[in-house]
Amino acid sequence: MKTLKIDELSKNFGTTEVLRKINLEIDEGNFLVLLGPSGCGKSTLLNIIAGLETINEGNVYIDDYNVSKVEPKDRNIAMVFQSYALYPSMNVRENMIFGLKQAKVSKEKIEEQLQKVSKFLQVDALLERKPSQLSGGQRQRVAIGRALVREPRIFLFDEPLSNLDAKLRVEMRREIKKLHQQLKTTVVYVTHDQTEAMSLGTNIAIMNHGVIQQNDTPENIYNKPSNTFVADFIGSPSMNLIKGNLKQSSNQISFVANGSNFEIPINGYDFKEKSNLENKEVYFGIRPEHIFSKKSNEGDFEINLRADLSEYIGHEQIMTFDYENQEVLAKFPSTIKIELSKNTKLYFDLTQISLFDAKNEERI
Amino acid sequence: MQDKVHTSYKQLEQRSKYTNMFLRWFLYLVLILFALYFIFPLYVMIVTSLKTMEEIRQGTLLTWPSGLNFDSWAVAWGGRGYGAGDTFLKPYFWNSIKMVVPAVFFSTFIGAMTGYVLTKWRFKGDQWVFLFLLFGCFIPFQAILLPMARTLGVLGISNSVIGLVLVHTVYGIPFTTLFFRNYYISVPTELVKAARIDGAGFFKIFFKILLPISAPIIVVTVIWQFTQIWNDFLFGSTFSFGEAAPIQVALNNMVLSSTSVKEYNVDMASAIIAGVPTLIVYVLAGKYFIRGLTSGAVKG
Numbered sequence: 001m002k003t004l005k006i007d008e009l010s011k012n013f014g015t016t017e018v019l020r021k022i023n024l025e026i027d028e029g030n031f032l033v034l035l036g037p038s039g040c041g042k043s044t045l046l047n048i049i050a051g052l053e054t055i056n057e058g059n060v061y062i063d064d065y066n067v068s069k070v071e072p073k074d075r076n077i078a079m080v081f082q083s084y085a086l087y088p089s090m091n092v093r094e095n096m097i098f099g100l101k102q103a104k105v106s107k108e109k110i111e112e113q114l115q116k117v118s119k120f121l122q123v124d125a126l127l128e129r130k131p132s133q134l135s136g137g138q139r140q141r142v143a144i145g146r147a148l149v150r151e152p153r154i155f156l157f158d159e160p161l162s163n164l165d166a167k168l169r170v171e172m173r174r175e176i177k178k179l180h181q182q183l184k185t186t187v188v189y190v191t192h193d194q195t196e197a198m199s200l201g202t203n204i205a206i207m208n209h210g211v212i213q214q215n216d217t218p219e220n221i222y223n224k225p226s227n228t229f230v231a232d233f234i235g236s237p238s239m240n241l242i243k244g245n246l247k248q249s250s251n252q253i254s255f256v257a258n259g260s261n262f263e264i265p266i267n268g269y270d271f272k273e274k275s276n277l278e279n280k281e282v283y284f285g286i287r288p289e290h291i292f293s294k295k296s297n298e299g300d301f302e303i304n305l306r307a308d309l310s311e312y313i314g315h316e317q318i319m320t321f322d323y324e325n326q327e328v329l330a331k332f333p334s335t336i337k338i339e340l341s342k343n344t345k346l347y348f349d350l351t352q353i354s355l356f357d358a359k360n361e362e363r364i
Numbered sequence: 365m366q367d368k369v370h371t372s373y374k375q376l377e378q379r380s381k382y383t384n385m386f387l388r389w390f391l392y393l394v395l396i397l398f399a400l401y402f403i404f405p406l407y408v409m410i411v412t413s414l415k416t417m418e419e420i421r422q423g424t425l426l427t428w429p430s431g432l433n434f435d436s437w438a439v440a441w442g443g444r445g446y447g448a449g450d451t452f453l454k455p456y457f458w459n460s461i462k463m464v465v466p467a468v469f470f471s472t473f474i475g476a477m478t479g480y481v482l483t484k485w486r487f488k489g490d491q492w493v494f495l496f497l498l499f500g501c502f503i504p505f506q507a508i509l510l511p512m513a514r515t516l517g518v519l520g521i522s523n524s525v526i527g528l529v530l531v532h533t534v535y536g537i538p539f540t541t542l543f544f545r546n547y548y549i550s551v552p553t554e555l556v557k558a559a560r561i562d563g564a565g566f567f568k569i570f571f572k573i574l575l576p577i578s579a580p581i582i583v584v585t586v587i588w589q590f591t592q593i594w595n596d597f598l599f600g601s602t603f604s605f606g607e608a609a610p611i612q613v614a615l616n617n618m619v620l621s622s623t624s625v626k627e628y629n630v631d632m633a634s635a636i637i638a639g640v641p642t643l644i645v646y647v648l649a650g651k652y653f654i655r656g657l658t659s660g661a662v663k664g
Contacts, residue, residue, distance in 0.1 A: 047557075050557070050561060051561075052557050052560060052561070071560075072557075072560050072561045073560065073561060073562065073563035077561065078561065079557070079558065079561050081552075081554040081557070081558060082554070083552045083554050085552060085554035085555045085557065085558040087555065087558075087559070087572075087573050088555075088576075088577045089572075089573070089576030089577055098559075098562050098564070099561070099562035099563055102562055102563035102564055102568075103563055146558075146562075158554075
């Protein structure tokens with residue numbers, strides 16, 4: 001049984017296609033993050049799961065039950081919003097129990113739930129306050145509390161940390177992670193922040209233009225991006241995509257960057273399909289953190305590139321190198337001194353590379 | 365060299381000080397003149413209403429009254445006590461109250477409801493509905509007199525307070541809708557979404573979530589509607605006469621139908637009485653004219 005299943009779901013607003021044939025499945029207790037740039041349809045998808053938005057095609061199942069036409073309140077879900085959406089005229093207590101009162105839960109049960117949740121979230125001292133008298137973090141806690149008291153099957157989070165300042169965001173992120181570890185409720189979480197997605201999710205679905213680009217574990221998303229969009233979206237700075245061609249001879253496969261005259265051997269690369277590689281136009285993807293200034297592994301490939309730019313950011317520095325008129329970014333500890341405008345020896349960790357077909361931008 | 369720079373800065377400082385002082389006093393002067401200009405008619409009205417006819421004839425407009433003489437106020441409000449031809453404001457004042465209270469209530473309530481639907485329960489073509497409603501704000505009053513008279517006739521409520529309530533309610537809806545729509549559009553729709561997930565329906569969300577945070581816009585709407593309806597003369601004089609007339613129509617009749625001498629003191633007292641309720645509404649409601657009642661509820 002899947003806690004949540006989305007089947008061939010499409011949605012348009014007028015003539016604009018917002019979601020196209022989405023398929024998703026979540027197992028009990030998993031934490032799925034919907035990640036993507038703004039306008040990719042992630043929030044619409046969450047609203048559809050919640051039942052706040054209608055569907056044009058396809059179905060949504062919760063516990064194998066088709067809820068496509070079921071009212072939000074009957075879906076056994078709870079949602080936390082970016083703007084907290086606390087009812088301004090009600091105090092914290094009334095906010096938290098509003099849903100239970102609508103559901104005609106007995107007074108004793110409501111009180112019991114309220115006590116349990118408010119203690120758990122440490123808002124029990126704030127029960128009589130109005131939302132306007134709370135700090136951002138407290139409001140967020142109450143909003144989560146309002147979702148918790150209903151004991152839903154699925155938690156839906158719509159960019160819940162976007163309104164908080166940087167420091168508080170990191171704190172609340174950890175709290176949400178702890179919360180999930182303790183409660184083990186299934187979560188669907190929408191964000192545009194990759195750090196949030198990576199640190200919270202057991203699964204990440206990366207979306208763009210209404211299509212899921214890759215739905216995988218955070219490790220696979222980072223190590224084996226399925227296309228250049230994912231490769232570019234995840235990581236900061238994002239993955240270097242060097243344009244070039246493949247060379248294949250009897251037992252040897254190598255990559256030659258455009259305008260370059262030397263070959264980078266990539267025999268160790270795990271190709272999906274090993275045929276028709278000769279002269280194939282590809283992007284050679286390597287993350288800035290997989291380029292080193294000292295040889296660290298036996299297989300590291302040595303290359304001489306000119307350093308053009310240095311960005312110091314405290315614990316590390318981001319260097320820009322020139323590779324036959326293509327920019328290559330690398331991340332080094334800030335203690336290393338590299339002279340600009342001079343050729344520098346660099347080492348590519350070839351076990352960490354990704355290759356993409358230059359035509360359809362898919363991983364090969 | 366150093367010294368020279370120093371002095372010239374000092375001079376500049378002095379100069380800007382004098383310029384600022386001059387501009388400030390000039391500003392006060394202008395403000396005082398305008399204040400006098402606006403308060404002058406009120407002064408004349410109050411002073412005249414407290415004089416006897418004898419005093420009015422002998423003195424000038426600005427002369428101070430000999431004492432606090434409220435006789436003309438009593439006449440304006442309750443009449444002289446003889447039968448036919450004695451027009452006074454009391455019954456018409458109550459007509460106006462009976463008209464203005466329900467008309468303000470219904471137009472405000474319906475406007476709130478429409479504004480709520482147009483922003484939080486969007487439907488296909490809702491922007492057209494809003495556009496047509498907006499037309500209502502720009503149609504001149506005179507253009508609807510005939511069709512409205514016919515409608516009231518068909519409904520059998522012409523020349524009645526109920527008829528006027530209907531006219532003012534209908535004519536108020538475009539304005540009240542505009543007010544509430546513009547207010548509710550700034551309330552995050554996430555509130556409505558949260559309430560729907562919590563199981564609240566259309567009316568519950570309206571009464572429990574939105575209406576309690578609508579105080580500022582309700583006040584604005586009530587002030588606007590009250591002023592419009594209370595001060596209306598056109599609808600009142602067209603759709604009612606005699607017993608059913610609202611106060612503005614009665615005031616007009618009173619002032620124009622004086623048979624012998626013009627009783628300026630009574631006229632002035634009547635005009636003030638007819639104008640006082642709108643003032644009261646401003647003073648009372650203005651207190652609640654506080655912005656930011658929703659602050660914090662919505663965003664950090």
